[in-house]
Amino acid sequence: DTEVTQTPKHLVMGMTNKKSLKCEQHMGHRAMYWYKQKAKKPPELMFVYSYEKLSINESVPSRFSPECPNSSLLNLHLHALQPEDSALYLCASSQGAVSSYEQYFGPGTRLTVT
Amino acid sequence: AQSVTQLDSQVPVFEEAPVELRCNYSSSVSVYLFWYVQYPNQGLQLLLKYLSGSTLVKGINGFEAEFNKSQTSFHLRKPSVHISDTAEYFCAVSDRENRDDKIIFGKGTRLHILP
Numbered sequence: 561d562t563e564v565t566q567t568p569k570h571l572v573m574g575m576t577n578k579k580s581l582k583c584e585q586h587m588g589h590r591a592m593y594w595y596k597q598k599a600k601k602p603p604e605l606m607f608v609y610s611y612e613k614l615s616i617n618e619s620v621p622s623r624f625s626p627e628c629p630n631s632s633l634l635n636l637h638l639h640a641l642q643p644e645d646s647a648l649y650l651c652a653s654s655q656g657a658v659s660s661y662e663q664y665f666g667p668g669t670r671l672t673v674t
Numbered sequence: 675a676q677s678v679t680q681l682d683s684q685v686p687v688f689e690e691a692p693v694e695l696r697c698n699y700s701s702s703v704s705v706y707l708f709w710y711v712q713y714p715n716q717g718l719q720l721l722l723k724y725l726s727g728s729t730l731v732k733g734i735n736g737f738e739a740e741f742n743k744s745q746t747s748f749h750l751r752k753p754s755v756h757i758s759d760t761a762e763y764f765c766a767v768s769d770r771e772n773r774d775d776k777i778i779f780g781k782g783t784r785l786h787i788l789p
Contacts (some may be wrong), residue, residue: 563719583676602779603718604762616776650717657770659777660725665717 564666566651572672576646581669583634583651592634595650603650611658641673676701678767678780686786687755695750695783697765704770707748708752757787
């Protein structure tokens with residue numbers, strides 16, 4: 561199984577809402593990533609978890625809060641977002657947080673903030 | 675800091691014709707290099723990667739790339755494209771010396787297959 565799953569596929573939320581994005585993998589990978597991708601742009605790294613510990617936070621605003629409950633799951637909690645946060649949010653995983661390892665991406669959650 | 679330049683934002687090519695997507699990286703250190711593909715409404719998928727060894731790297735779906743250290747390039751090629759190759763292609767680089775470093779993506783090249 562080389563699949564990374566993400567739920568929901570689409571999410572529309574108001575600026576005062578609280579919502580969560582979920583990501584799951586069962587490949588035994590020990591590193592998991594959140595990326596943000598705007599239309600016609602490359603993915604931008606947000607967070608990296610390595611062995612369930614946050615290892616990289618790319619100066620992401622605190623309205624985005626990641627959580628790694630166990631080695632297979634990764635959540636992204638959203639609160640008080642802005643319209644400019646509308647984007648495709650991609651989750652990825654790899655064997656470890658070493659740059660030579662291939663990252664496996666999920667299909668993404670398309671988020672619209674109204 | 676690492677950077678990646680994909681010279682073409684869009685490449686139109688006729689079906690069954692060859693294609694080359696260009697990628698140059700800017701680094702004074704050794705690097706790992708990757709090509710990822712993103713089909714419409716999907717996540718990214720690895721096409722191929724160069725870690726070490728032979729400079730000609732073969733990937734999935736008939737793609738290959740050649741690492742050229744003197745020209746700091748890693749161009750992607752396919753001898754005959756199909757309509758199913760329509761997608762966004764991202765070249766990416768990471769620092770071999772700093773193995774925990776993140777991967778830096780280029781801006782992407784949209785491959786548009788003409789019938």
